[in-house]
Amino acid sequence: xxxxMFVPLMLAPIFFFLIFxxxxxxxxxxxxxxxxxxxxxxxxxxxxxxxxNYVELLSSKDFYRVLWNTLFxxxxxSVALRIVLGLLxxxxxxxxxxxxYRLTTASRLVLLVPWATxxxxxxxxxxxxxxxxxxxINKALEGLGxxxxxxxxxxxxxxxxxxxxxxxxxxxxxxxxxxFLAGLQSVPPxxxxxxxxxxxxxxxxxxHVTLPHLMPTVVVMTLLLIFWTFNNFVYIWLAxxxxxxxxxxxxxxxxxxxxxxxxxxxxxxxxxMVMAAMMAVxxxxxxxxxALREFREIL
Amino acid sequence: MAGLSLRxxxxxxxxxxxxxxxxxxxxxxxxxxxVGPSGCGKSTLLRVIAGLEQLSAGEIYVGDQPVHRVxxxxxxxxxxxxxxxxxxHKTVAQNMGFALKMAKVRRDEIDRRVVEAARILQIEDxxxxxxxxxxxxxxxxxxxxxxxxxxxxxxLFDEPLSNLDAALRVDMRVELAKLxxxxxxxxxxxxxxxxxxxxxxxxIVVLRGGRAEQVGSPMDLYHRPANAFVAGFxxxxxxxxxxxxxxxxxxxxVSITAPGGLELSLPVAGHDARPGQPVTLGLRPEHLxxxxxxxxxxxxLDVYVTEPLGGETILxxxxxxxxxxxxxVPGGTDVGKGQRVPVGVVPAxxxxxxxxxxxxxxxxxxxxxxxxxxxxx
Numbered sequence: 002x003x004x005x006m007f008v009p010l011m012l013a014p015i016f017f018f019l020i021f022x023x024x025x026x027x028x029x030x031x032x033x034x035x036x037x038x039x040x041x042x043x044x045x046x047x048x049x050x051x052x053x054n055y056v057e058l059l060s061s062k063d064f065y066r067v068l069w070n071t072l073f074x075x076x077x078x079s080v081a082l083r084i085v086l087g088l089l090x091x092x093x094x095x096x097x098x099x100x101x102y103r104l105t106t107a108s109r110l111v112l113l114v115p116w117a118t119x120x121x122x123x124x125x126x127x128x129x130x131x132x133x134x135x136x137x138i139n140k141a142l143e144g145l146g147x148x149x150x151x152x153x154x155x156x157x158x159x160x161x162x163x164x165x166x167x168x169x170x171x172x173x174x175x176x177x178x179x180x181f182l183a184g185l186q187s188v189p190p191x192x193x194x195x196x197x198x199x200x201x202x203x204x205x206x207x208x209h210v211t212l213p214h215l216m217p218t219v220v221v222m223t224l225l226l227i228f229w230t231f232n233n234f235v236y237i238w239l240a241x242x243x244x245x246x247x248x249x250x251x252x253x254x255x256x257x258x259x260x261x262x263x264x265x266x267x268x269x270x271x272x273x274m275v276m277a278a279m280m281a282v283x284x285x286x287x288x289x290x291x292a293l294r295e296f297r298e299i300l
Numbered sequence: 301m302a303g304l305s306l307r308x309x310x311x312x313x314x315x316x317x318x319x320x321x322x323x324x325x326x327x328x329x330x331x332x333x334x335v336g337p338s339g340c341g342k343s344t345l346l347r348v349i350a351g352l353e354q355l356s357a358g359e360i361y362v363g364d365q366p367v368h369r370v371x372x373x374x375x376x377x378x379x380x381x382x383x384x385x386x387x388x389h390k391t392v393a394q395n396m397g398f399a400l401k402m403a404k405v406r407r408d409e410i411d412r413r414v415v416e417a418a419r420i421l422q423i424e425d426x427x428x429x430x431x432x433x434x435x436x437x438x439x440x441x442x443x444x445x446x447x448x449x450x451x452x453x454x455x456l457f458d459e460p461l462s463n464l465d466a467a468l469r470v471d472m473r474v475e476l477a478k479l480x481x482x483x484x485x486x487x488x489x490x491x492x493x494x495x496x497x498x499x500x501x502x503x504i505v506v507l508r509g510g511r512a513e514q515v516g517s518p519m520d521l522y523h524r525p526a527n528a529f530v531a532g533f534x535x536x537x538x539x540x541x542x543x544x545x546x547x548x549x550x551x552x553x554v555s556i557t558a559p560g561g562l563e564l565s566l567p568v569a570g571h572d573a574r575p576g577q578p579v580t581l582g583l584r585p586e587h588l589x590x591x592x593x594x595x596x597x598x599x600x601l602d603v604y605v606t607e608p609l610g611g612e613t614i615l616x617x618x619x620x621x622x623x624x625x626x627x628x629v630p631g632g633t634d635v636g637k638g639q640r641v642p643v644g645v646v647p648a649x650x651x652x653x654x655x656x657x658x659x660x661x662x663x664x665x666x667x668x669x670x671x672x673x674x675x676x677x
Contacts, residue, residue, distance in 0.1 A: 194352050195385035199399035199446075200373035209398070213389040 027277065034270035040260065047267050054271035063247070071231065071251040079166045080226045084219065086170065087177030092207075094178065095185045109179075116175035123172040124239040131155050131164055156245055165249065169236050173229070177222055184218040185211065224287045232280065252276045302363030302376075302453045303327045304349070304486060309358035311341075311348055311510075318344045319510045321358070326454075326488065326503070331480050333489045335497040335533070336507035342490045345507065346456050349488065350379050362453055373402075378447035379456040383463065384439045386431040392418075392442050393427040399450045417448040420482065437468045444476075448483065457489040461496065473499060494534055498522070506530050528580055528657035537585045537614055537626050539651070544581040549573045553663060554652065556581060560599040560620030566647050568660035579660075582651030585614065585628040589644040590635060598642045601625055603635055617641075 034054055038047030058064050093099065094108055115123070130137050133153030142148045154164040188211055196206045234253035237243060243250040243258060250258070252272060260269030304326040311319040318341045326332050334342045347353040349360060351372030360368040367375045378399075386395050396417060397410040405413075418424045421441040431439055440460060447455055460476075461469045477500055480487055491497055497504050498518045506513045506521065506529070514526040518534075525531035531539045544558040549570035556564050558581045573579075590601075601617035608631065615627040615635060627643055635641055652660040 189383070189385065191381045191383055191385040192387065194372075195379070195381060195387075195446075196398075197352065197372050198350060198377070198379050199450075200402040201398075205402060209390075210387065213387075216389075 030270045030273055033267055034274050036267045037265075038267040038270070040264035040266050043266075050267070054268045055275075058268070058271055058275065063250075067247075067250050067252060067255050070249060071253075074162045074166070074249075075169075075233070075237070075251050076227055076231045078162075079169050079230055080223060082166060083170050083174055083177050083226060084223055087174055087181050087222070088215075088219075090174070090178040091181035091185055092211075094182055109182075112175050112178060114175075115171050116173075116179075118172060120172055120235045121239060124168060124236060127164075127168045127171070128155065128240060155241055158245070158248055161241060161245075161249055165236060165240055168240060169230070169233075172236075173226075177226070180218060180222055181215065184215045188214045221291050224283065224291065227283050228280070228287075231283065232276065302486065303330070304454050304488070305361040306349070307359040307361070309345070309348060309360065310356050311344055311353060312356040317510055319348065319355075322512050324505060324512070324515060326486060328486055329484060331477075331487045331489065331500055331502045332505065333491060333497040333501035333503070334505045334507060335491055335494055336513075337533070338492060340507040341510040342492075342507050343458055344510075346379075346458050346488065346490045349454075350377055350456050351375050352379075373399075376453040377456055378450045378452035378454075379458065380443045380447050380460045382459045384431070384443040386439060386442055386446075388431055391428050391430060392423065392434070392445075395431065395442055396446045396449045399446070413449050413451075414445075417445040420448065420479070421445050436464050437472065440464065440472060444479070448479075453486065455485050455487040457487065459491055460489075462491070462493075476500065495536065498534065504534075506533060524662065525582075525651065525659055527659055528582065528653040531582050531651055531653070531659070535584055535586075537628065540583040540585065540588075540625050541653075542581045542583065542623055542625070544579050544652075546573055546575050546577045546579055548575055553647075554660065556652070559623040560625075562597065562599045562619075562645065564597055564645065564647050564650060566650050566652050566660075567663045568652050569663055571661075573660070578655050580653040580655070580657070582653060583625070583645060584649070584651075585626045587646065587649040588625075588627045589646075590615070590627060590629050590633060590641050591644075592642060597647070598644045601627065601641050601643045603637060603639050603641060606635065606637055615641075619643075 033047065035049055035051060036047030037050050037054075090112070094105070094112070099105055099108060118126075129135070131139075131154040133139065133151050133156065136151070136154075138154070139148070139151040143151065152160060154160045192210050192214075193206055196210050201209060232253050234257065237249055237251055237254050238257065241249045243254040247258075253276070256269050256272045256276070259265050259272060263269075304324075306322050306324040309319055309322040309324075310317070322345060324332075334345055336342045344353060348355050351367070351370065355368055358368070359366055362376055387398065390398065393411075393414050396414045400410045400413065414427070415424065418427055421444060423438060423441050423445060426434060426438060426442070431442065434442065440463075443460070457476075461472050464472060473496060476487075476489075480500075489496075489500065501518055503515065504518055504521050505515050508529055514521055514530045516524075521530055521534045525534065528541060532541060542558050544556045544562075546554055547557050547563070548555040551570075553565050553567045554570050554573055556566065556579060558564065562581075564581070599619055601615065601619055603615050603617040605616040607614040607616075611631045613629050613631055613633055613635070615629060617625055617627070619625050625643070629635065654660070
């Protein structure tokens with residue numbers, strides 16, 4: 002068999018998979034977004050209404066609050082926080098001090114605990130911890146005299162986003178840290194020694210040796226975190242149910258609420274399409290900064 | 301520019317002693333090569349001098365300044381690493397100027413010094429490239445350039461040529477020697493390659509097991525090795541070392557019996573030697589001659605392998621009770637496998653070592669040894 006046939010044949014299964022499990026549902030969803038399909042009228046189907054769902058969505062003020070919640074709080078803040086904390090934790094775990102006290106293995110095992118916790122369990126545990134009446138955190142803060150009255154962290158509009166981000170960060174930070182740690186360990190030690198001979202102090206060495214070496218990892222990790230977080234449904238829905246009211250509503254929860262609570266499947270599909278378009282932008286960035294470079298290395 | 305002095309330098313890693321009381325005086329402009337087999341502590345010694353490892357005991361002086369408590373960057377030394385250790389994301393110029401940038405030297409001064417170093421090393425057209433776009437030899441030059449730019453008191457080289465191919469290594473060896481002449485610098489160079497040591501050094505330090513076995517000029521080490529280890533390490537092919545027994549001791553030397561019925565009277569100081577004492581006879585392959593002997597002592601060699609190298613031929617053969625002897629002869633010599641040939645031994649060119657390896661002191665002067673050595677090679 003010639004190579005001309007062999008390559009497409011080997012690629013055929015993945016294309017088949019993509020077409021039937023991604024291509025077809027996307028097109029079907031796009032069609033639905035152009036109808037007034039209701040969850041209660043699945044049998045008779047929806048009537049074609051053109052772009053009316055999109056017009057309604059893009060002209061509603063609520064949509065922009067949801068967008069802000071999704072882009073700023075859920076994605077930007079939580080991703081930036083995890084990148085910075087992950088880097089700091091990785092530096093700490095890689096430090097000679099930790100090695101000196103033979104804590105390397107122990108610290109890495111401890112680090113894996115949050116990661117091994119399923120999101121559902123993590124959220125439930127944190128809801129108890131953050132509880133306004135019985136929560137350990139409130140008890141501790143009161144015990145320390147830092148607060149007089151308990152704070153309902155997951156209901157108070159001032160604390161709800163920080164509390165949500167804390168839960169997300171706690172559960173997913175280990176992966177970020179371990180990835181950075183692997184990157185740190187691949188920095189050739191003689192580069193640090195050369196920099197030391199060149200008169201670079203620890204801070205200079207971080208910015209001139211460590212960080213440039215880690216930069217590709219940081220870029221990939223940032224984009225992956227954006228992918229995983231931007232369309233995440235679990236944490237918000239389980240922790241606050243998009244509330245109080247719709248205060249913490251994000252795109253993923255908006256799709257669910259519109260489709261399965263308000264029964265407006267057509268409108269919900271339109272939200273989904275908008276969300277997919279935004280994901281596509283991140284996808285293009287990923288392709289541009291990461292995948293393309295890898296392709297070039299292979300080809 | 302300055303000399304360097306090590307006094308009782310000792311380095312321990314936990315319970316392992318890597319360096320034991322190394323004493324070394326290096327004068328200004330000297331090219332010192334630290335040589336030894338792998339694991340002998342030569343890289344550790346260099347790293348201790350550089351300040352990348354703290355010494356456990358002893359003192360290090362650059363000029364008359366004690367530096368063993370001074371951080372690496374402030375010792376006024378520059379190091380060239382075995383794997384070059386260039387900063388991969390910086391250009392050649394940025395790599396070379398980094399130390400000056402850290403020292404907050406003015407921008408135009410940095411540029412001037414980088415261009416000057418690039419000119420010396422003939423890498424001016426590479427200044428804007430990244431290390432990954434360079435060949436091994438070019439990276440090596442950049443690494444050296446990074447050291448030159450700092451105008452250090454002492455250059456430290458950690459096996460800098462070991463990653464280059466054989467031809468390039470010879471070229472860079474010559475370049476380094478030229479560089480040493482042109483930039484008026486003290487250099488300390490670590491290698492496991494005795495050829496590099498012999499060809500470049502003003503002074504060689506032979507290390508074994510963290511101890512300095514001998515310190516001296518290349519010719520010193522070649523002609524007057526302090527012990528059997530140095531004798532075997534310096535010189536190629538290796539010195540033949542045959543078991544022998546002392547038969548007589550007199551004021552004019554020591555007589556010995558060696559394999560193959562060899563009876564020799566060597567002009568070395570007998571001191572504590574007594575007849576019957578087992579010793580080691582050292583014969584350099586290049587100091588043995590093949591063919592009918594006009595005088596002196598000879599023994600029969602049963603040749604089993606010949607290695608013709610063109611200009612010279614190496615003969616491997618058995619003598620007497622199957623001891624192996626290696627002989628280096630001129631290229632044209634007509635000796636084949638399986639032949640038995642007479643091999644001549646000149647007593648003045650022989651080395652004698654006690655059982656623990658210490659060399660017997662020759663009775664004749666240094667000059668005479670060098671003269672004979674020169675005439676026979």
